Amino acid sequence: MNWAYPASLWGLLVVPLAITAAVIAGRKGRRSLNAIGRNSVEWQVRSFLRNLAMAVFIILVVLAASEPRSGRKPVTGERSGLDVAVAFDVSRSMLAEDLSPSRLDRSVTALQQMLRSLDDSRFSLIPFKGDALLMVPMTEDRVVLDMWAGRLGPGLFTHPGTDVEAALRTARDSFPKGDGRNRVLVLITDGDTLSGRIDRISRDLAEEGIPVYTMAVGTSEGSTIPLGDGSYVKDSTGHPVVSRTRMDILKRLAEDTGGSFHELSRPGATADLIADIEEGREFSESRGIRFVGVNRYRIFLIPSLFFLLFFLLVRIIPWRRR
Amino acid sequence: MLSFNEPGWFALFLMFPVLIWARFIWRKRGGRIIFPYRVWGGDGFRPPRTWLRSVVVFTDILYCLGSVALIAALAGPEITEKEEVYLSRGIDIIIVLDQSPSMGAKDFPPVNRFDTARDMIRRFIAGRSGDSIGLVTFGSDAVLRCPPTADYAWLSERIDELELRDLGDDTAIGMGLAVATLHLANSTAPEKIILLLTDGDDNAGEIRPEMAARLADDQKIRIYSIGIGSEGEVPIELINSENGTVTRGTIVTNFDEDQLRSLADVTGGGYWRANSPGALETVFQAVDALESVVRRVTVRVSSRPVHRNLVIIGSLLVAVVYLIRKLLLGETP
Numbered sequence: 001m002n003w004a005y006p007a008s009l010w011g012l013l014v015v016p017l018a019i020t021a022a023v024i025a026g027r028k029g030r031r032s033l034n035a036i037g038r039n040s041v042e043w044q045v046r047s048f049l050r051n052l053a054m055a056v057f058i059i060l061v062v063l064a065a066s067e068p069r070s071g072r073k074p075v076t077g078e079r080s081g082l083d084v085a086v087a088f089d090v091s092r093s094m095l096a097e098d099l100s101p102s103r104l105d106r107s108v109t110a111l112q113q114m115l116r117s118l119d120d121s122r123f124s125l126i127p128f129k130g131d132a133l134l135m136v137p138m139t140e141d142r143v144v145l146d147m148w149a150g151r152l153g154p155g156l157f158t159h160p161g162t163d164v165e166a167a168l169r170t171a172r173d174s175f176p177k178g179d180g181r182n183r184v185l186v187l188i189t190d191g192d193t194l195s196g197r198i199d200r201i202s203r204d205l206a207e208e209g210i211p212v213y214t215m216a217v218g219t220s221e222g223s224t225i226p227l228g229d230g231s232y233v234k235d236s237t238g239h240p241v242v243s244r245t246r247m248d249i250l251k252r253l254a255e256d257t258g259g260s261f262h263e264l265s266r267p268g269a270t271a272d273l274i275a276d277i278e279e280g281r282e283f284s285e286s287r288g289i290r291f292v293g294v295n296r297y298r299i300f301l302i303p304s305l306f307f308l309l310f311f312l313l314v315r316i317i318p319w320r321r322r
Numbered sequence: 323m324l325s326f327n328e329p330g331w332f333a334l335f336l337m338f339p340v341l342i343w344a345r346f347i348w349r350k351r352g353g354r355i356i357f358p359y360r361v362w363g364g365d366g367f368r369p370p371r372t373w374l375r376s377v378v379v380f381t382d383i384l385y386c387l388g389s390v391a392l393i394a395a396l397a398g399p400e401i402t403e404k405e406e407v408y409l410s411r412g413i414d415i416i417i418v419l420d421q422s423p424s425m426g427a428k429d430f431p432p433v434n435r436f437d438t439a440r441d442m443i444r445r446f447i448a449g450r451s452g453d454s455i456g457l458v459t460f461g462s463d464a465v466l467r468c469p470p471t472a473d474y475a476w477l478s479e480r481i482d483e484l485e486l487r488d489l490g491d492d493t494a495i496g497m498g499l500a501v502a503t504l505h506l507a508n509s510t511a512p513e514k515i516i517l518l519l520t521d522g523d524d525n526a527g528e529i530r531p532e533m534a535a536r537l538a539d540d541q542k543i544r545i546y547s548i549g550i551g552s553e554g555e556v557p558i559e560l561i562n563s564e565n566g567t568v569t570r571g572t573i574v575t576n577f578d579e580d581q582l583r584s585l586a587d588v589t590g591g592g593y594w595r596a597n598s599p600g601a602l603e604t605v606f607q608a609v610d611a612l613e614s615v616v617r618r619v620t621v622r623v624s625s626r627p628v629h630r631n632l633v634i635i636g637s638l639l640v641a642v643v644y645l646i647r648k649l650l651l652g653e654t655p
Contacts, residue, residue, distance in 0.1 A: 018645065022648060025648040029653070064633050065637065080409060120510060137468065137469070137476040137477070139454065139470055140508070142508055178407055179408060179452070180408060295629075297629065305392055308392070316348070
């Protein structure tokens with residue numbers, strides 16, 4: 001289980017605040033009760049239970065607001081055809097040579113293989129670096145796609161970095177509206193120094209039922225990045241920068257959205273990726289259903305309401321028969 | 323539209339009357355401290371109706387609202403939207419637009435032929451749905467500006483970016499048609515169409531228009547050709563986008579009507595001449611009407627959950643009530 005809104009978990013900080021308030025009010029209350037001679041075990045217990053109920057309520061409701069996610073549920077919807085948005089990393093670390101001849105060349109080959117294999121699909125192409133650009137809109141036109149596939153490289157952008165969120169968002173927006181086609185997103189990246197709020201876009205994609213198939217380019221051992229003139233990219237202390245692939249993030253992204261994760265360094269990775277995409281499409285076309293992520297906020301919201309009720313009842317229920 | 327995916331949870335509201343009765347009206351409820359507040363036979367004291375009293379009432383109301391919000395969240399509120407969805411494949415259209423300097427002629431108010439043509443194209447796109455539309459422009463050479471796509475927003479951006487004379491001062495109609503044919507060649511659309519807009523004679527490029535038309539015909543692409551421009555001398559104004567110099571003059575443009583007609587005839591399309599903006603609009607309407615195919619449309623309902631807002635509002639209300647009562651009113655227990 002993981003959280004759709006992990007930032008909301010900060011709301012748990014309200015709990016110590018509530019406990020402090022309870023302690024302060026408790027002291028004052030005891031003095032008042034003593035003053036009218038009504039302090040008793042009954043009041044102490046009631047007070048404790050009530051504060052406990054409130055603390056548990058706050059914890060549960062914060063957990064509900066953070067939206068635990070697990071599993072996927074089917075929704076019906078007739079769809080035919082396939083639209084593939086390809087987000088393609090062109091950051092400088094793609095020049096690393098831990099895959100031969102280079103990460104970039106291998107990725108381009110993989111992309112071309114996809115274009116050939118999924119031949120009745122439409123593609124859009126989104127190269128990204130510190131910025132993302134819709135280079136080719138969703139089209140069936142292989143001539144344009146092949147042309148741009150050959151031109152991909154770090155020279156396309158000046159903005160450094162690897163903003164995956166921008167890339168996925170641009171890719172998501174490249175699906176034309178009002179099309180009854182299956183939608184799939186392919187992310188080809190070396191997964192090094194990723195920026196952007198990946199959890200946010202992954203949540204949106206899961207809700208819309210757009211699976212992300214991630215292709216990790218490179219190795220977790222990493223590699224230095226050649227500059228083309230025999231030297232390597234160096235950091236501020238003069239040591240060569242080693243670019244490593246963050247497999248875990250890419251794996252999570254694929255898992256959360258219902259896609260699959262592949263490593264380009266493994267033989268047959270591209271074929272597996274294509275097979276996975278086709279399998280998903282066939283399933284959707286033959287059964288007329290597809291899967292979207294499910295929120296399990298109720299498993300926390302229901303008990304939280306129970307404690308809220310308890311919070312109220314502690315005071316109302318008679319302690320003993322009068 | 324608001325809907326709930328598990329409305330059964332609203333049954334929890336049935337508890338409300340009971341709880342309100344128990345909380346506010348039931349005289350034998352627990353948690354009450356009974357002590358005499360009236361001297362025997364004399365006057366008693368009442369809780370003063372100060373702001374403290376109103377805070378108590380106010381927080382009671384907030385507490386109720388908070389619970390209502392949480393129960394509503396439990397029922398799974400969603401905003402649903404209906405969207406028309408095309409299930410069958412639309413047609414593919416590539417618009418081939420003349421970008422030569424003569425398109426700057428001012429016989430098509432308000433600005434010139436080029437801007438009027440652009441306007442008409444925009445309107446044409448807005449009227450289509452589910453079709454893939456692309457754009458090729460030509461001058462001395464021809465360039466694909468946008469591949470056939472249903473992403474009309476991207477296409478419109480490319481149309482806005484166009485500037486006269488980008489591609490030189492000639493008119494390579496054949497090249498324009500050839501580029502469009504190339505990009506339609508492997509399309510799986512049931513109908514493939516080229517919409518040619520030009521105001522001049524083919525005078526450049528390695529491919530003659532007749533040759534291009536035959537290529538298009540081989541690919542079962544139909545060409546609709548539109549000749550733009552009025553007869554006689556017309557004023558022209560060209561603005562150099564680099565240094566802002568304006569060139570004015572008059573020109574006589576001539577398009578080869580027979581050639582445009584033959585292009586259309588070879589491929590089974592149609593030819594129109596448009597000598598005014600009104601005529602051009604009519605032509606576009608005619609094309610629009612000719613190229614409408616029957617397709618399967620379905621209505622898809624998409625929903626966006628909104629329960630999280632209610633959870634946040636509800637929990638904040640309850641927590642605020644708790645803190646106010648504890649810290650401000652010193653409530654106990």
